[in-house]
Amino acid sequence: MTTVIELWITESPNSTLPGFGDPLVLAAESFNRAHPEYDVRIRRVEVHLMPETVAEAIALGNPPDVVEYTYSSTQTALDTRAADGAPMFVPIQRAIGGRTEILGEPVVVEDLVPTVREYYSVGGELVSVPSMVTTNLLYANKTVLDRAGIERMPVTWKDLTAACATVAALPDGPGHGVSWPNYGWVFHQELAGQGALLTNGGNGRTGRATRVFLDSPEMLGYASWWKEMLDSGHYLPTEELHYFTCMQAFARQEIAFVVTSSAVGQMMVGMAAEAGFELTAGQLPRPDEHRSPGGPLGGHSLFLAAGLPKEKEDGALAFLQHQLDAEHAVARISVPGNPMTSLPITQAAYERTTADDWTDPFPGFRSATAQVTSAERTPAAAGPMVGNLNGINIVLTEAMEDVLLRDAEPAARFRAATEEAQRLLDRYNAAALAYPPVTPDDLLAG
Known part of the structure; x- marks a missing residue:
């Protein structure tokens, strides 16, 4: 049988x-x-x-x-x-x-x-x-980098800022230096690159996550640098600030660098070949070259x-x-x-x-x-292990969108986001920790 x-x-x-x-x-x-x-x-x-x-x-x-x-x-x-x-x-x-x-x-x-x-x-x-x-990588148009004399892929935020400035000086070069999506996973990796946590309980690894830290100094440092990249003209805010709209801008050679997932590496090869330029890639830049950007x-x-x-x-x-x-x-x-x-x-x-x-x-x-x-x-x-992570991510990305596109002040906006995300987590945990426990209503997936 x-x-x-x-x-x-x-x-x-x-x-x-x-x-x-x-x-x-x-x-x-x-x-x-x-x-x-x-x-x-x-x-x-x-x-x-x-x-x-x-x-x-x-x-x-x-x-x-x-x-x-x-x-x-x-x-x-x-x-x-x-x-x-x-x-x-x-x-x-x-x-x-x-x-x-x-x-x-x-x-x-x-x-x-x-x-x-x-x-x-x-x-x-x-x-x-x-x-x-999968992980996130920094892809680059090597043809443009060669024209600009950039021999090494950026390793840190400072390196990427400098490389974008060099690209901007090219005659008939891309209109902007870089783009990346406004997506929760990117924030998680950038926090990890600073050794920072998104939640208590050791990111939910040593105990259930019951508090969120969306307004930590590390988060605000990343948001502020991102806004500076936008204000300087280096960062291109694509439609919906989405992975695929960033990739499409890269394929159109509107930018020299793009952050996207290693999962679509073969797709990136095809896009570069169709557009007629050479593709290269390096690790995700982080604020300090001595820290690993590998997780989560x-x-x-x-x-x-x-x-x-x-x-x-x-x-x-x-x-x-x-x-x-x-x-x-x-x-x-x-x-x-x-x-x-x-x-x-x-x-x-x-x-x-x-x-x-x-x-x-x-x-x-x-x-x-x-x-x-x-x-x-x-x-x-290791990354955050927390209930309703996608709901929390939505709150996080909405805050960043307000900072980028509506000139919201980062500290105040991310403090409000922390309060909103905390309410989502409290609601989720109330179901998971009830007696008897029940499946939470918030079952959003990324």
């Missing part, structure tokens, strides 16, 4: 990126061939709808067995409740229980890149299995439903190892047709992709890999 495992994976909004999620589809097909007594069946759900879709399925009595959540919804997954009020998901490390293999599949979670493992751990316990890892990560991870029958749980756990074996760990980095490139998740994948005979899928791949693997092992670098 075949045991069915219901696996829900994320897809891009409105399926705008065909092939998104294919590495997991290929891994499921491979697992089913190797274990004919199991049938891993996949359902695709738009990434921003996954938390509420899971909650609806629980209410209807047909929840999935394994679910892929985006990185910013990790705390939401942990606070989602099953029909009996117990946690919907069991921490992966607890379910594995020290085993070294499951149904003949070697347990590979101990081989996770340490910084990746720490991002998906709470209190030192691994709660989910990563399925994709972006990407997705897989959660295991609690209370499954042993046969089904073992099959699900075996699949979670299978999708990270050597073949699939490397394939998700270079699988043809996949629009989103993962960075190495396991040490085996890291060793393979840093070997001399490895061909990088895009310029900056090794910089991105180094940025992730060299991140400081601190709560700041």
